[in-house]
Amino acid sequence: MASIQTNSRHPLTKSNIIKAHLALFGTNTIYAINHFVAKGIMPDKLSPTPFVLFRVLGAGALFWFIKTFIKEKIQKKDIFRLVLCGLFGASCNQLFFFHGLSLTSPIDTAIIMTSAPAVVFILSMIALKEKITKSKLIGLSIGAIGALGLVWYGQVAEGSSSFSGNLFIFMNVLFYSLYQVIVKPLMKTYHFITIISWVFLFGLVFLIPFGINDVLYHTNYALFDFNTYMVIVYVIVFTTFLTFLFNIYALRYVSPSIAGSYTxxxxxxxxxxxxxxxxxxxxxxxxxxxxxxKLISCFLVIIGVYLISKNPKTTT
Incomplete structure:
Protein backbone atom coordinates (compact mmCIF):
# COMPACT_ATOMS: atom_id res chain seq x y z
CA MET A 1 0.00 0.00 0.00
CA ALA A 2 1.33 3.43 -0.90
CA SER A 3 2.29 5.65 1.99
CA ILE A 4 2.33 9.44 2.17
CA GLN A 5 4.76 11.31 4.39
CA THR A 6 3.33 13.97 6.67
CA ASN A 7 4.54 16.71 8.93
CA SER A 8 2.71 18.66 11.61
CA ARG A 9 2.76 22.01 9.83
CA HIS A 10 2.06 21.07 6.21
CA PRO A 11 0.67 17.51 5.87
CA LEU A 12 1.77 15.99 2.58
CA THR A 13 -1.62 14.57 1.62
CA LYS A 14 -2.72 13.68 -1.90
CA SER A 15 -5.23 16.57 -1.81
CA ASN A 16 -2.53 19.11 -0.91
CA ILE A 17 -0.22 17.79 -3.64
CA ILE A 18 -3.01 18.14 -6.24
CA LYS A 19 -3.70 21.70 -5.04
CA ALA A 20 0.01 22.47 -5.30
CA HIS A 21 0.10 21.32 -8.93
CA LEU A 22 -3.04 23.33 -9.75
CA ALA A 23 -1.43 26.37 -8.14
CA LEU A 24 1.68 25.94 -10.28
CA PHE A 25 -0.37 25.52 -13.44
CA GLY A 26 -2.38 28.64 -12.60
CA THR A 27 0.79 30.59 -11.86
CA ASN A 28 2.38 29.86 -15.21
CA THR A 29 -0.86 30.45 -17.12
CA ILE A 30 -1.02 33.92 -15.57
CA TYR A 31 2.64 34.48 -16.44
CA ALA A 32 2.01 33.50 -20.07
CA ILE A 33 -0.87 35.98 -20.31
CA ASN A 34 1.33 38.61 -18.67
CA HIS A 35 3.91 38.32 -21.47
CA PHE A 36 1.33 39.83 -23.82
CA VAL A 37 -0.46 42.16 -21.39
CA ALA A 38 2.64 43.88 -19.96
CA LYS A 39 4.33 44.03 -23.37
CA GLY A 40 1.38 46.11 -24.60
CA ILE A 41 2.34 49.22 -22.62
CA MET A 42 6.14 48.97 -22.65
CA PRO A 43 8.10 51.04 -23.38
CA ASP A 44 5.75 53.54 -25.08
CA LYS A 45 3.67 54.40 -22.00
CA LEU A 46 5.69 53.03 -19.12
CA SER A 47 9.36 52.12 -18.83
CA PRO A 48 10.35 48.78 -17.27
CA THR A 49 12.03 50.07 -14.09
CA PRO A 50 9.12 52.18 -12.74
CA PHE A 51 6.77 49.38 -13.82
CA VAL A 52 8.70 46.97 -11.57
CA LEU A 53 8.65 49.47 -8.70
CA PHE A 54 4.85 49.85 -9.03
CA ARG A 55 4.56 46.07 -9.12
CA VAL A 56 6.60 45.39 -5.98
CA LEU A 57 5.13 48.33 -4.04
CA GLY A 58 1.53 47.43 -4.91
CA ALA A 59 1.82 43.71 -4.31
CA GLY A 60 3.93 44.27 -1.19
CA ALA A 61 1.17 46.44 0.28
CA LEU A 62 -1.35 43.64 -0.34
CA PHE A 63 0.90 41.05 1.29
CA TRP A 64 1.54 43.21 4.34
CA PHE A 65 -2.19 43.88 4.74
CA ILE A 66 -2.73 40.13 5.03
CA LYS A 67 0.37 39.83 7.23
CA THR A 68 -1.31 42.03 9.89
CA PHE A 69 -3.60 39.07 10.65
CA ILE A 70 -0.65 36.67 11.06
CA LYS A 71 1.28 37.23 14.29
CA GLU A 72 4.64 35.68 13.55
CA LYS A 73 8.16 36.98 14.10
CA ILE A 74 11.25 36.28 12.06
CA GLN A 75 14.26 34.81 13.82
CA LYS A 76 17.48 36.78 13.45
CA LYS A 77 19.28 33.83 11.89
CA ASP A 78 16.82 33.87 8.95
CA ILE A 79 16.98 37.58 8.14
CA PHE A 80 19.95 37.28 5.78
CA ARG A 81 18.23 34.46 3.86
CA LEU A 82 15.13 36.65 3.49
CA VAL A 83 17.31 39.54 2.27
CA LEU A 84 18.70 37.25 -0.44
CA CYS A 85 15.17 36.15 -1.32
CA GLY A 86 14.16 39.80 -1.70
CA LEU A 87 17.21 40.53 -3.85
CA PHE A 88 16.78 37.54 -6.17
CA GLY A 89 12.99 36.97 -6.04
CA ALA A 90 11.49 40.46 -5.95
CA SER A 91 14.20 42.77 -7.30
CA CYS A 92 16.84 41.46 -9.71
CA ASN A 93 14.63 38.90 -11.42
CA GLN A 94 11.81 41.37 -12.06
CA LEU A 95 14.10 44.12 -13.33
CA PHE A 96 15.70 41.75 -15.83
CA PHE A 97 12.33 40.27 -16.81
CA PHE A 98 10.58 43.56 -17.60
CA HIS A 99 13.60 45.05 -19.36
CA GLY A 100 13.90 41.85 -21.39
CA LEU A 101 10.19 41.71 -22.22
CA SER A 102 10.27 45.32 -23.41
CA LEU A 103 12.95 44.34 -25.95
CA THR A 104 11.88 40.89 -27.17
CA SER A 105 8.66 39.10 -28.12
CA PRO A 106 6.28 37.33 -25.69
CA ILE A 107 6.88 34.06 -27.54
CA ASP A 108 10.65 34.30 -27.08
CA THR A 109 10.06 35.12 -23.42
CA ALA A 110 7.95 32.00 -22.91
CA ILE A 111 10.52 29.90 -24.76
CA ILE A 112 13.44 31.05 -22.63
CA MET A 113 11.46 30.49 -19.43
CA THR A 114 11.53 26.77 -20.21
CA SER A 115 15.19 26.75 -19.18
CA ALA A 116 14.11 27.24 -15.55
CA PRO A 117 13.61 23.53 -14.65
CA ALA A 118 17.18 22.64 -15.57
CA VAL A 119 18.54 25.62 -13.64
CA VAL A 120 16.40 24.90 -10.55
CA PHE A 121 17.17 21.19 -10.69
CA ILE A 122 20.92 21.80 -10.82
CA LEU A 123 20.76 24.36 -8.01
CA SER A 124 18.60 22.00 -5.92
CA MET A 125 21.08 19.17 -6.36
CA ILE A 126 23.89 21.46 -5.18
CA ALA A 127 22.17 23.33 -2.36
CA LEU A 128 19.39 21.01 -1.20
CA LYS A 129 20.92 17.63 -2.12
CA GLU A 130 17.73 16.81 -4.01
CA LYS A 131 17.46 13.16 -5.00
CA ILE A 132 17.94 12.36 -8.68
CA THR A 133 15.38 9.87 -9.98
CA LYS A 134 15.13 8.12 -13.33
CA SER A 135 11.76 9.75 -14.01
CA LYS A 136 13.15 13.26 -13.40
CA LEU A 137 16.17 12.67 -15.60
CA ILE A 138 14.01 11.33 -18.45
CA GLY A 139 11.59 14.23 -18.02
CA LEU A 140 14.37 16.79 -18.06
CA SER A 141 15.87 15.15 -21.16
CA ILE A 142 12.58 15.15 -23.09
CA GLY A 143 11.77 18.67 -21.93
CA ALA A 144 15.25 19.83 -22.89
CA ILE A 145 14.79 18.46 -26.41
CA GLY A 146 11.59 20.45 -26.73
CA ALA A 147 13.11 23.57 -25.17
CA LEU A 148 16.21 23.41 -27.39
CA GLY A 149 13.96 22.98 -30.43
CA LEU A 150 12.01 26.08 -29.40
CA VAL A 151 15.11 28.15 -28.71
CA TRP A 152 16.87 27.09 -31.92
CA TYR A 153 13.87 27.68 -34.14
CA GLY A 154 13.11 30.94 -32.35
CA GLN A 155 16.50 32.20 -33.45
CA VAL A 156 16.24 31.23 -37.14
CA ALA A 157 12.53 31.81 -37.78
CA GLU A 158 10.94 35.15 -38.61
CA GLY A 159 9.85 37.15 -35.59
CA SER A 160 10.73 39.99 -33.25
CA SER A 161 13.41 38.45 -31.06
CA SER A 162 16.25 40.42 -29.51
CA PHE A 163 19.58 39.07 -28.27
CA SER A 164 19.83 41.52 -25.37
CA GLY A 165 16.16 41.02 -24.51
CA ASN A 166 16.57 37.25 -24.55
CA LEU A 167 19.70 37.52 -22.40
CA PHE A 168 17.83 39.60 -19.83
CA ILE A 169 15.01 37.04 -19.72
CA PHE A 170 17.53 34.26 -19.08
CA MET A 171 19.05 36.30 -16.24
CA ASN A 172 15.55 36.56 -14.80
CA VAL A 173 15.31 32.76 -14.93
CA LEU A 174 18.63 32.42 -13.11
CA PHE A 175 17.74 34.84 -10.32
CA TYR A 176 14.23 33.44 -9.81
CA SER A 177 15.62 29.92 -9.71
CA LEU A 178 18.05 30.99 -6.99
CA TYR A 179 15.12 32.48 -5.09
CA GLN A 180 13.11 29.24 -5.29
CA VAL A 181 16.01 27.23 -3.90
CA ILE A 182 16.93 29.73 -1.16
CA VAL A 183 13.35 30.19 0.06
CA LYS A 184 12.56 26.46 0.30
CA PRO A 185 14.08 25.85 3.81
CA LEU A 186 12.01 28.74 5.24
CA MET A 187 8.82 26.83 4.39
CA LYS A 188 9.46 24.49 7.32
CA THR A 189 9.43 27.34 9.84
CA TYR A 190 7.16 30.18 8.77
CA HIS A 191 3.75 30.86 7.28
CA PHE A 192 4.09 31.56 3.56
CA ILE A 193 2.47 35.01 3.96
CA THR A 194 5.14 35.95 6.49
CA ILE A 195 7.87 34.89 4.08
CA ILE A 196 6.53 36.61 0.99
CA SER A 197 5.78 39.84 2.90
CA TRP A 198 9.40 40.15 4.00
CA VAL A 199 10.65 39.12 0.55
CA PHE A 200 8.74 42.01 -1.04
CA LEU A 201 9.78 44.47 1.64
CA PHE A 202 13.46 43.72 1.11
CA GLY A 203 12.90 43.67 -2.66
CA LEU A 204 11.39 47.16 -2.48
CA VAL A 205 14.40 48.41 -0.52
CA PHE A 206 16.70 47.23 -3.32
CA LEU A 207 14.46 48.69 -6.06
CA ILE A 208 13.88 52.20 -4.73
CA PRO A 209 17.36 53.54 -5.59
CA PHE A 210 16.97 52.31 -9.19
CA GLY A 211 13.38 53.38 -9.82
CA ILE A 212 12.42 56.38 -7.72
CA ASN A 213 13.76 59.00 -10.17
CA ASP A 214 11.92 57.38 -13.09
CA VAL A 215 8.69 57.26 -11.09
CA LEU A 216 8.90 60.89 -9.97
CA TYR A 217 10.53 62.66 -12.90
CA HIS A 218 10.77 60.53 -16.04
CA THR A 219 7.31 58.97 -16.43
CA ASN A 220 4.75 60.84 -18.52
CA TYR A 221 1.51 60.06 -16.69
CA ALA A 222 -0.45 62.13 -19.24
CA LEU A 223 0.00 59.21 -21.66
CA PHE A 224 -1.81 56.81 -19.32
CA ASP A 225 -5.30 55.73 -20.34
CA PHE A 226 -7.79 53.26 -18.83
CA ASN A 227 -6.03 50.33 -20.48
CA THR A 228 -2.68 51.37 -19.00
CA TYR A 229 -4.08 51.39 -15.48
CA MET A 230 -5.82 48.03 -16.05
CA VAL A 231 -2.53 46.51 -17.19
CA ILE A 232 -0.77 47.81 -14.06
CA VAL A 233 -3.58 46.39 -11.89
CA TYR A 234 -3.33 43.03 -13.66
CA VAL A 235 0.43 42.90 -13.14
CA ILE A 236 0.13 43.81 -9.45
CA VAL A 237 -2.85 41.65 -8.51
CA PHE A 238 -2.51 38.64 -10.83
CA THR A 239 1.07 38.46 -12.12
CA THR A 240 2.59 39.33 -8.75
CA PHE A 241 0.24 38.95 -5.77
CA LEU A 242 -1.60 35.78 -6.81
CA THR A 243 1.31 34.07 -8.56
CA PHE A 244 3.68 34.54 -5.63
CA LEU A 245 0.99 33.22 -3.29
CA PHE A 246 0.37 30.23 -5.55
CA ASN A 247 4.07 29.52 -6.01
CA ILE A 248 5.07 29.75 -2.35
CA TYR A 249 2.02 27.67 -1.38
CA ALA A 250 3.08 24.99 -3.84
CA LEU A 251 6.66 24.98 -2.54
CA ARG A 252 5.34 23.73 0.81
CA TYR A 253 4.39 20.43 -0.84
CA VAL A 254 6.64 20.01 -3.90
CA SER A 255 10.33 20.47 -4.59
CA PRO A 256 11.81 23.54 -6.35
CA SER A 257 12.61 21.41 -9.42
CA ILE A 258 8.95 20.39 -9.78
CA ALA A 259 7.84 24.00 -9.35
CA GLY A 260 10.38 25.07 -11.97
CA SER A 261 9.21 22.40 -14.39
CA TYR A 262 5.86 24.15 -14.77
CA THR A 263 7.49 26.92 -16.78
CA LYS A 294 7.29 25.01 -32.14
CA LEU A 295 4.00 23.21 -31.50
CA ILE A 296 5.76 19.83 -31.50
CA SER A 297 8.42 21.22 -29.20
CA CYS A 298 5.73 22.44 -26.80
CA PHE A 299 4.21 18.95 -26.75
CA LEU A 300 7.60 17.54 -25.74
CA VAL A 301 8.08 19.97 -22.88
CA ILE A 302 4.59 19.25 -21.54
CA ILE A 303 5.48 15.54 -21.46
CA GLY A 304 8.63 16.57 -19.62
CA VAL A 305 6.52 18.38 -17.00
CA TYR A 306 4.53 15.22 -16.35
CA LEU A 307 7.60 13.03 -15.90
CA ILE A 308 9.47 15.51 -13.69
CA SER A 309 6.46 16.09 -11.44
CA LYS A 310 5.56 12.39 -11.16
CA ASN A 311 6.22 11.15 -7.65
CA PRO A 312 7.90 7.74 -7.35
CA LYS A 313 5.69 5.05 -5.82
CA THR A 314 6.58 3.84 -2.36
CA THR A 315 5.21 0.82 -0.56
CA THR A 316 4.88 -0.26 3.02
Whole structure:
Protein backbone atom coordinates (compact mmCIF):
# COMPACT_ATOMS: atom_id res chain seq x y z
CA MET A 1 0.00 0.00 0.00
CA ALA A 2 1.33 3.43 -0.90
CA SER A 3 2.29 5.65 1.99
CA ILE A 4 2.33 9.44 2.17
CA GLN A 5 4.76 11.31 4.39
CA THR A 6 3.33 13.97 6.67
CA ASN A 7 4.54 16.71 8.93
CA SER A 8 2.71 18.66 11.61
CA ARG A 9 2.76 22.01 9.83
CA HIS A 10 2.06 21.07 6.21
CA PRO A 11 0.67 17.51 5.87
CA LEU A 12 1.77 15.99 2.58
CA THR A 13 -1.62 14.57 1.62
CA LYS A 14 -2.72 13.68 -1.90
CA SER A 15 -5.23 16.57 -1.81
CA ASN A 16 -2.53 19.11 -0.91
CA ILE A 17 -0.22 17.79 -3.64
CA ILE A 18 -3.01 18.14 -6.24
CA LYS A 19 -3.70 21.70 -5.04
CA ALA A 20 0.01 22.47 -5.30
CA HIS A 21 0.10 21.32 -8.93
CA LEU A 22 -3.04 23.33 -9.75
CA ALA A 23 -1.43 26.37 -8.14
CA LEU A 24 1.68 25.94 -10.28
CA PHE A 25 -0.37 25.52 -13.44
CA GLY A 26 -2.38 28.64 -12.60
CA THR A 27 0.79 30.59 -11.86
CA ASN A 28 2.38 29.86 -15.21
CA THR A 29 -0.86 30.45 -17.12
CA ILE A 30 -1.02 33.92 -15.57
CA TYR A 31 2.64 34.48 -16.44
CA ALA A 32 2.01 33.50 -20.07
CA ILE A 33 -0.87 35.98 -20.31
CA ASN A 34 1.33 38.61 -18.67
CA HIS A 35 3.91 38.32 -21.47
CA PHE A 36 1.33 39.83 -23.82
CA VAL A 37 -0.46 42.16 -21.39
CA ALA A 38 2.64 43.88 -19.96
CA LYS A 39 4.33 44.03 -23.37
CA GLY A 40 1.38 46.11 -24.60
CA ILE A 41 2.34 49.22 -22.62
CA MET A 42 6.14 48.97 -22.65
CA PRO A 43 8.10 51.04 -23.38
CA ASP A 44 5.75 53.54 -25.08
CA LYS A 45 3.67 54.40 -22.00
CA LEU A 46 5.69 53.03 -19.12
CA SER A 47 9.36 52.12 -18.83
CA PRO A 48 10.35 48.78 -17.27
CA THR A 49 12.03 50.07 -14.09
CA PRO A 50 9.12 52.18 -12.74
CA PHE A 51 6.77 49.38 -13.82
CA VAL A 52 8.70 46.97 -11.57
CA LEU A 53 8.65 49.47 -8.70
CA PHE A 54 4.85 49.85 -9.03
CA ARG A 55 4.56 46.07 -9.12
CA VAL A 56 6.60 45.39 -5.98
CA LEU A 57 5.13 48.33 -4.04
CA GLY A 58 1.53 47.43 -4.91
CA ALA A 59 1.82 43.71 -4.31
CA GLY A 60 3.93 44.27 -1.19
CA ALA A 61 1.17 46.44 0.28
CA LEU A 62 -1.35 43.64 -0.34
CA PHE A 63 0.90 41.05 1.29
CA TRP A 64 1.54 43.21 4.34
CA PHE A 65 -2.19 43.88 4.74
CA ILE A 66 -2.73 40.13 5.03
CA LYS A 67 0.37 39.83 7.23
CA THR A 68 -1.31 42.03 9.89
CA PHE A 69 -3.60 39.07 10.65
CA ILE A 70 -0.65 36.67 11.06
CA LYS A 71 1.28 37.23 14.29
CA GLU A 72 4.64 35.68 13.55
CA LYS A 73 8.16 36.98 14.10
CA ILE A 74 11.25 36.28 12.06
CA GLN A 75 14.26 34.81 13.82
CA LYS A 76 17.48 36.78 13.45
CA LYS A 77 19.28 33.83 11.89
CA ASP A 78 16.82 33.87 8.95
CA ILE A 79 16.98 37.58 8.14
CA PHE A 80 19.95 37.28 5.78
CA ARG A 81 18.23 34.46 3.86
CA LEU A 82 15.13 36.65 3.49
CA VAL A 83 17.31 39.54 2.27
CA LEU A 84 18.70 37.25 -0.44
CA CYS A 85 15.17 36.15 -1.32
CA GLY A 86 14.16 39.80 -1.70
CA LEU A 87 17.21 40.53 -3.85
CA PHE A 88 16.78 37.54 -6.17
CA GLY A 89 12.99 36.97 -6.04
CA ALA A 90 11.49 40.46 -5.95
CA SER A 91 14.20 42.77 -7.30
CA CYS A 92 16.84 41.46 -9.71
CA ASN A 93 14.63 38.90 -11.42
CA GLN A 94 11.81 41.37 -12.06
CA LEU A 95 14.10 44.12 -13.33
CA PHE A 96 15.70 41.75 -15.83
CA PHE A 97 12.33 40.27 -16.81
CA PHE A 98 10.58 43.56 -17.60
CA HIS A 99 13.60 45.05 -19.36
CA GLY A 100 13.90 41.85 -21.39
CA LEU A 101 10.19 41.71 -22.22
CA SER A 102 10.27 45.32 -23.41
CA LEU A 103 12.95 44.34 -25.95
CA THR A 104 11.88 40.89 -27.17
CA SER A 105 8.66 39.10 -28.12
CA PRO A 106 6.28 37.33 -25.69
CA ILE A 107 6.88 34.06 -27.54
CA ASP A 108 10.65 34.30 -27.08
CA THR A 109 10.06 35.12 -23.42
CA ALA A 110 7.95 32.00 -22.91
CA ILE A 111 10.52 29.90 -24.76
CA ILE A 112 13.44 31.05 -22.63
CA MET A 113 11.46 30.49 -19.43
CA THR A 114 11.53 26.77 -20.21
CA SER A 115 15.19 26.75 -19.18
CA ALA A 116 14.11 27.24 -15.55
CA PRO A 117 13.61 23.53 -14.65
CA ALA A 118 17.18 22.64 -15.57
CA VAL A 119 18.54 25.62 -13.64
CA VAL A 120 16.40 24.90 -10.55
CA PHE A 121 17.17 21.19 -10.69
CA ILE A 122 20.92 21.80 -10.82
CA LEU A 123 20.76 24.36 -8.01
CA SER A 124 18.60 22.00 -5.92
CA MET A 125 21.08 19.17 -6.36
CA ILE A 126 23.89 21.46 -5.18
CA ALA A 127 22.17 23.33 -2.36
CA LEU A 128 19.39 21.01 -1.20
CA LYS A 129 20.92 17.63 -2.12
CA GLU A 130 17.73 16.81 -4.01
CA LYS A 131 17.46 13.16 -5.00
CA ILE A 132 17.94 12.36 -8.68
CA THR A 133 15.38 9.87 -9.98
CA LYS A 134 15.13 8.12 -13.33
CA SER A 135 11.76 9.75 -14.01
CA LYS A 136 13.15 13.26 -13.40
CA LEU A 137 16.17 12.67 -15.60
CA ILE A 138 14.01 11.33 -18.45
CA GLY A 139 11.59 14.23 -18.02
CA LEU A 140 14.37 16.79 -18.06
CA SER A 141 15.87 15.15 -21.16
CA ILE A 142 12.58 15.15 -23.09
CA GLY A 143 11.77 18.67 -21.93
CA ALA A 144 15.25 19.83 -22.89
CA ILE A 145 14.79 18.46 -26.41
CA GLY A 146 11.59 20.45 -26.73
CA ALA A 147 13.11 23.57 -25.17
CA LEU A 148 16.21 23.41 -27.39
CA GLY A 149 13.96 22.98 -30.43
CA LEU A 150 12.01 26.08 -29.40
CA VAL A 151 15.11 28.15 -28.71
CA TRP A 152 16.87 27.09 -31.92
CA TYR A 153 13.87 27.68 -34.14
CA GLY A 154 13.11 30.94 -32.35
CA GLN A 155 16.50 32.20 -33.45
CA VAL A 156 16.24 31.23 -37.14
CA ALA A 157 12.53 31.81 -37.78
CA GLU A 158 10.94 35.15 -38.61
CA GLY A 159 9.85 37.15 -35.59
CA SER A 160 10.73 39.99 -33.25
CA SER A 161 13.41 38.45 -31.06
CA SER A 162 16.25 40.42 -29.51
CA PHE A 163 19.58 39.07 -28.27
CA SER A 164 19.83 41.52 -25.37
CA GLY A 165 16.16 41.02 -24.51
CA ASN A 166 16.57 37.25 -24.55
CA LEU A 167 19.70 37.52 -22.40
CA PHE A 168 17.83 39.60 -19.83
CA ILE A 169 15.01 37.04 -19.72
CA PHE A 170 17.53 34.26 -19.08
CA MET A 171 19.05 36.30 -16.24
CA ASN A 172 15.55 36.56 -14.80
CA VAL A 173 15.31 32.76 -14.93
CA LEU A 174 18.63 32.42 -13.11
CA PHE A 175 17.74 34.84 -10.32
CA TYR A 176 14.23 33.44 -9.81
CA SER A 177 15.62 29.92 -9.71
CA LEU A 178 18.05 30.99 -6.99
CA TYR A 179 15.12 32.48 -5.09
CA GLN A 180 13.11 29.24 -5.29
CA VAL A 181 16.01 27.23 -3.90
CA ILE A 182 16.93 29.73 -1.16
CA VAL A 183 13.35 30.19 0.06
CA LYS A 184 12.56 26.46 0.30
CA PRO A 185 14.08 25.85 3.81
CA LEU A 186 12.01 28.74 5.24
CA MET A 187 8.82 26.83 4.39
CA LYS A 188 9.46 24.49 7.32
CA THR A 189 9.43 27.34 9.84
CA TYR A 190 7.16 30.18 8.77
CA HIS A 191 3.75 30.86 7.28
CA PHE A 192 4.09 31.56 3.56
CA ILE A 193 2.47 35.01 3.96
CA THR A 194 5.14 35.95 6.49
CA ILE A 195 7.87 34.89 4.08
CA ILE A 196 6.53 36.61 0.99
CA SER A 197 5.78 39.84 2.90
CA TRP A 198 9.40 40.15 4.00
CA VAL A 199 10.65 39.12 0.55
CA PHE A 200 8.74 42.01 -1.04
CA LEU A 201 9.78 44.47 1.64
CA PHE A 202 13.46 43.72 1.11
CA GLY A 203 12.90 43.67 -2.66
CA LEU A 204 11.39 47.16 -2.48
CA VAL A 205 14.40 48.41 -0.52
CA PHE A 206 16.70 47.23 -3.32
CA LEU A 207 14.46 48.69 -6.06
CA ILE A 208 13.88 52.20 -4.73
CA PRO A 209 17.36 53.54 -5.59
CA PHE A 210 16.97 52.31 -9.19
CA GLY A 211 13.38 53.38 -9.82
CA ILE A 212 12.42 56.38 -7.72
CA ASN A 213 13.76 59.00 -10.17
CA ASP A 214 11.92 57.38 -13.09
CA VAL A 215 8.69 57.26 -11.09
CA LEU A 216 8.90 60.89 -9.97
CA TYR A 217 10.53 62.66 -12.90
CA HIS A 218 10.77 60.53 -16.04
CA THR A 219 7.31 58.97 -16.43
CA ASN A 220 4.75 60.84 -18.52
CA TYR A 221 1.51 60.06 -16.69
CA ALA A 222 -0.45 62.13 -19.24
CA LEU A 223 0.00 59.21 -21.66
CA PHE A 224 -1.81 56.81 -19.32
CA ASP A 225 -5.30 55.73 -20.34
CA PHE A 226 -7.79 53.26 -18.83
CA ASN A 227 -6.03 50.33 -20.48
CA THR A 228 -2.68 51.37 -19.00
CA TYR A 229 -4.08 51.39 -15.48
CA MET A 230 -5.82 48.03 -16.05
CA VAL A 231 -2.53 46.51 -17.19
CA ILE A 232 -0.77 47.81 -14.06
CA VAL A 233 -3.58 46.39 -11.89
CA TYR A 234 -3.33 43.03 -13.66
CA VAL A 235 0.43 42.90 -13.14
CA ILE A 236 0.13 43.81 -9.45
CA VAL A 237 -2.85 41.65 -8.51
CA PHE A 238 -2.51 38.64 -10.83
CA THR A 239 1.07 38.46 -12.12
CA THR A 240 2.59 39.33 -8.75
CA PHE A 241 0.24 38.95 -5.77
CA LEU A 242 -1.60 35.78 -6.81
CA THR A 243 1.31 34.07 -8.56
CA PHE A 244 3.68 34.54 -5.63
CA LEU A 245 0.99 33.22 -3.29
CA PHE A 246 0.37 30.23 -5.55
CA ASN A 247 4.07 29.52 -6.01
CA ILE A 248 5.07 29.75 -2.35
CA TYR A 249 2.02 27.67 -1.38
CA ALA A 250 3.08 24.99 -3.84
CA LEU A 251 6.66 24.98 -2.54
CA ARG A 252 5.34 23.73 0.81
CA TYR A 253 4.39 20.43 -0.84
CA VAL A 254 6.64 20.01 -3.90
CA SER A 255 10.33 20.47 -4.59
CA PRO A 256 11.81 23.54 -6.35
CA SER A 257 12.61 21.41 -9.42
CA ILE A 258 8.95 20.39 -9.78
CA ALA A 259 7.84 24.00 -9.35
CA GLY A 260 10.38 25.07 -11.97
CA SER A 261 9.21 22.40 -14.39
CA TYR A 262 5.86 24.15 -14.77
CA THR A 263 7.49 26.92 -16.78
CA UNK A 264 7.10 24.43 -19.64
CA UNK A 265 3.42 25.36 -19.59
CA UNK A 266 4.11 28.95 -20.62
CA UNK A 267 5.04 28.38 -24.31
CA UNK A 268 1.97 26.19 -24.84
CA UNK A 269 -0.34 28.82 -23.32
CA UNK A 270 1.44 31.57 -25.27
CA UNK A 271 0.82 29.76 -28.56
CA UNK A 272 -2.87 29.41 -27.68
CA UNK A 273 -3.01 33.15 -26.97
CA UNK A 274 -1.40 33.94 -30.33
CA UNK A 275 -3.91 31.69 -32.11
CA UNK A 276 -6.77 33.41 -30.29
CA UNK A 277 -5.44 36.87 -31.14
CA UNK A 278 -5.09 35.90 -34.78
CA UNK A 279 -8.28 33.89 -35.37
CA UNK A 280 -10.70 35.64 -33.03
CA UNK A 281 -9.41 39.22 -32.97
CA UNK A 282 -7.59 39.46 -36.30
CA UNK A 283 -4.34 40.52 -34.60
CA UNK A 284 -1.46 38.89 -36.51
CA UNK A 285 1.40 40.63 -34.67
CA UNK A 286 2.91 37.37 -33.44
CA UNK A 287 1.83 35.01 -36.21
CA UNK A 288 5.39 34.65 -37.51
CA UNK A 289 6.39 33.17 -34.14
CA UNK A 290 4.12 30.10 -34.50
CA UNK A 291 4.68 27.03 -36.65
CA UNK A 292 4.52 23.24 -36.45
CA UNK A 293 8.09 22.87 -35.17
CA LYS A 294 7.29 25.01 -32.14
CA LEU A 295 4.00 23.21 -31.50
CA ILE A 296 5.76 19.83 -31.50
CA SER A 297 8.42 21.22 -29.20
CA CYS A 298 5.73 22.44 -26.80
CA PHE A 299 4.21 18.95 -26.75
CA LEU A 300 7.60 17.54 -25.74
CA VAL A 301 8.08 19.97 -22.88
CA ILE A 302 4.59 19.25 -21.54
CA ILE A 303 5.48 15.54 -21.46
CA GLY A 304 8.63 16.57 -19.62
CA VAL A 305 6.52 18.38 -17.00
CA TYR A 306 4.53 15.22 -16.35
CA LEU A 307 7.60 13.03 -15.90
CA ILE A 308 9.47 15.51 -13.69
CA SER A 309 6.46 16.09 -11.44
CA LYS A 310 5.56 12.39 -11.16
CA ASN A 311 6.22 11.15 -7.65
CA PRO A 312 7.90 7.74 -7.35
CA LYS A 313 5.69 5.05 -5.82
CA THR A 314 6.58 3.84 -2.36
CA THR A 315 5.21 0.82 -0.56
CA THR A 316 4.88 -0.26 3.02
Missing amino acids: YVQPAVSFIIVLFLSLALGNDTYNDDINMV
